[in-house]
Every structure is written in structure tokens, then in C-alpha cells.
Amino acid sequence: VTINLTLILTLTLSLTPTLTLTLIMPPSRRLLLLAAAAASADAFAARVGVAYSPAVLGHRPPGGRYHPECPERVSSIHDHLKGGGMDLDWVEPALDGASEDMRRVREIIDEVHWDEYLKELRMRCERGGGQLDEDTYLGPESYESVVAGTACWVEAVRRTVERRAGPTFALARPPGHHAPRSQGMGFCLINHCAVAARYALKYCEGVERVAIFDWDVHHGNGVESLFRREPNVCYASIHQANAFPFSGEASDRGMLKNLLNVPVAEGSDWAVYEDKVDNAVMPFLSEFNPDLVIISAGYDALDDDEMAGCALQPADYGKLMDKFVAAFGSDKIVLGLEGGYNLEVTPKAVEATLAKL
Structure with missing residues (x-):
């Protein structure tokens, strides 16, 4: 030959x-x-998006007093990512009240939360703000600022699903996963994650099943309550046991079996998280076969975060992300910021997350 x-x-x-x-x-x-x-290289350029608006900084404690849920939570992440070497696609939602995008955002907010509760929030902000409860505050600009945060979550869904532009992280605040239909609590006012999921189901072609994974150290009782009877949504949470809001027992699977609660002990590190994710979370989410995966990305399980007692390191969030990309692909993943209150290590953990997408 x-x-x-x-x-x-x-x-x-x-x-x-x-x-x-x-x-x-x-x-x-x-x-x-x-x-x-060459075409492939172009397609993969700047694949990771960040949905952000400066308007989310307007939610501030009245009187300038200290509160762990502060604008610096987001600005520290923003500055860290902007100053790093990642090729990110920064997108900003259109907040013009006359735009169709914002009309839809407000429409879904109205579907998720009771009208009387939303009216109370607006009224109290107009009067200068105050305390909703011991933990949760309102300032004069809080209502529109929080709606802007919700718009960032929806913009993340639109970029990933409607524009097929790749995975997107919503850099927004305050967190939302504790807020049920009728009240704010645990720093949360509007349930961004729930609005994003409902938006996807209502407006995004091809999205019929949404899986939500909450890796915040606190159980997302608000998200769980809103989707407990929704067959097209499943919710999985890994969280510290016996911590606020003192819900999320492993025995609670919901009447539709669309819930998975994975409480872990105080002091849990990556070895514990990896075992629970591999053997509980991933099988549950994979069996659901979602069209979209939304991650409530809280970073208060970090060892240096004083809001709880778990012991993750920034790089561990990259390992978590590796598992999700391997299981679902990056093109159907949307993330949004929930907790995470250490201004030094949270930006590093967010960077570790996005670097794996």
C-alpha cells in the first residue's frame, strides 16, 4: 500500500x-x-452574560445605618468582575416603564405577589421606608430598586433562552428567595427567582419545565411555597439545618414530589456538599428533565461568611458549576445572586462560578 x-x-x-x-x-x-x-470560536466568545443595572444600588437602609444587606454586596462583585480578565457580556434591562419588557416584568410580579402586599411596599417607600420586620428594611428608593433587580433576573432568562446567547448571571439585590406571596422577610421583598421562572414558562418558547436549585445556605422557603403545587417546576435546596428560616426538612417532598430538601450540618465543607449534590440533587433534577435550570446562587455558605456556619471555599462554587454544566450544558443555565455578605470572598466565589460556564 x-x-x-x-x-x-x-x-x-x-x-x-x-x-x-x-x-x-x-x-x-x-x-x-x-x-x-472560526465560526465556533465566534459563537463561544463572551458566552457568559451578566445582567446588571445600577438601579439595584438604590435599596439602602434608612438613616444610613449599617445592614449586612447593603449596596456594596453588588458593587464589590461588579468591580471585581469588571477588573478581572473574564470576557463577560454585560447586559442591562430596559427599565422604561413604557417598554414591553418592563410591562411583562411588572405583570409577573403581580402574579407572584398579592396586590395588597405590593401596595404596602410602595406606600411605605413613598413615606420614607422603615422596617418590615426585625431583619428586613425599606428605604425611599427600595421599591423601584427591587423591581430593577427582578428585571435583571428576567433579562438573564431572556438572554439565555430567547436570544440563545449563553448562560447568564443576574447581579441583583436584595435576595428574594425567602419572600412568599404575601410578605417580605429575611432581607427579601420580591421573589426574583419565582418571577424569572414564571416568566420563562409564560413567555419563552420551548420552556415547559423549569428546575430551580438553591445553594444559598438558607432554605428558600418563599420559592418553595410558590411552586409547591406547580407540576412544571421542581425545587431543590441544599441548606444549613436548624438555621433561618427553620424550614426545609428532608421529609418535605411536597404533595407532587417536586421538592427536594437537603439540610446539612453546621460546619459542612465541600466533601459534604459534593456527596449530597452527586447522590441527591443531581438525580432529582436530572429525572425532572428541565428545559431551563435556574440557580438561586447564594454565597453565604462560605467559611468566611458570618451569616451561617458552613465551610465552603470560593473555588468550591466552581466545582458545583462544573457538575451542572456536565449534567445540563451551559446553554440552559441562569443564575441569580441571593445571599453572600462577605465583601472580600463573595466576589471571588462568583468569579469561580462564572469561570466554569
Whole structure:
């Protein structure tokens, strides 16, 4: 057998950051493959999006007093990501009240929360704010600021699902996962995650099943209550046991079996989290076969966060993200900021998360 070696070429292509192919082919196909590779590279450029609006900084404690849920939570993450080397696609929701986008955001907020509760929030903000409860405050700008945060979550869904632009992180505050239909609590006023999920189900073509995973150290009682009877949504939470809001027992699976609660002991580190995610969370979410995965990304399980007692490190969130990308692919993942109150380590944990998408 005679082989003409001048007609054989070995070509290595990095088609994605994680997929490299070594191909042997005749030169006649080289230009076609190089063109395809260039198109792939363009498609993967700036794939990770961040939905953000400066308006989320307007929610401030009245009187300038200290509160752990402060604008610096978001500004520290924003500045860290902007100053880093990641190629991120920053998008800002249109907050114009006359826009169709904002009309839909407010429409879904009205579907998620009781009208009387929303009226109370607006009225109290107009009067200068105050305390909803021992933990949860309102300032003069809080209502529109929190709605802007919800719009960031919805914009993340729109970018990922409607525009097919890749995974997106909603950099918004305050957190929302504790807020049930009729009240605010635990720093939360409007349930951003619930609004984002309902928006996807109502307006995004091809989204019929939404899986929510909450890795905040506190159980997302508000999200759970809103979707307990929703067959097209499943909710899984890994959280510290016997911590606020003192819910999320492992025995509570919901009447539709669409809930999974995974409480972990104080002091739990990556070894504990990895075991629970691999053997409980992933099988549950995978069996649900979602069209969209929304992650309530709280970072208060970090060892240096004083809001609870777990012991994760920033890099552990990258390991968590690796598992989700492997299971579901990055193109159907949306994340939004929930808790995370240490201004030094939370930005590093967010960066570790986004670096794996």
C-alpha cells in the first residue's frame, strides 16, 4: 500500500474551551474545517452574560445605618468582575416603564405577589421606608430598586433562552428567595427567582419545565411555597439545618414530589456538599428533565461568611458549576445572586462560578 503523506494533515482544533479534537484529513478539507472552527470560536466568545443595572444600588437602609444587606454586596462583585480578565457580556434591562419588557416584568410580579402586599411596599417607600420586620428594611428608593433587580433576573432568562446567547448571571439585590406571596422577610421583598421562572414558562418558547436549585445556605422557603403545587417546576435546596428560616426538612417532598430538601450540618465543607449534590440533587433534577435550570446562587455558605456556619471555599462554587454544566450544558443555565455578605470572598466565589460556564 502506497500512502502519499503530502495529502495527509494532522490538525488540532479547540472547538470549545473543554473540547479539543485532533483530526487527520486531506488538505482539500482544511479550509472548510478552519472556517467552521472560526465560526465556533465566534459563537463561544463572551458566552457568559451578566445582567446588571445600577438601579439595584438604590435599596439602602434608612438613616444610613449599617445592614449586612447593603449596596456594596453588588458593587464589590461588579468591580471585581469588571477588573478581572473574564470576557463577560454585560447586559442591562430596559427599565422604561413604557417598554414591553418592563410591562411583562411588572405583570409577573403581580402574579407572584398579592396586590395588597405590593401596595404596602410602595406606600411605605413613598413615606420614607422603615422596617418590615426585625431583619428586613425599606428605604425611599427600595421599591423601584427591587423591581430593577427582578428585571435583571428576567433579562438573564431572556438572554439565555430567547436570544440563545449563553448562560447568564443576574447581579441583583436584595435576595428574594425567602419572600412568599404575601410578605417580605429575611432581607427579601420580591421573589426574583419565582418571577424569572414564571416568566420563562409564560413567555419563552420551548420552556415547559423549569428546575430551580438553591445553594444559598438558607432554605428558600418563599420559592418553595410558590411552586409547591406547580407540576412544571421542581425545587431543590441544599441548606444549613436548624438555621433561618427553620424550614426545609428532608421529609418535605411536597404533595407532587417536586421538592427536594437537603439540610446539612453546621460546619459542612465541600466533601459534604459534593456527596449530597452527586447522590441527591443531581438525580432529582436530572429525572425532572428541565428545559431551563435556574440557580438561586447564594454565597453565604462560605467559611468566611458570618451569616451561617458552613465551610465552603470560593473555588468550591466552581466545582458545583462544573457538575451542572456536565449534567445540563451551559446553554440552559441562569443564575441569580441571593445571599453572600462577605465583601472580600463573595466576589471571588462568583468569579469561580462564572469561570466554569
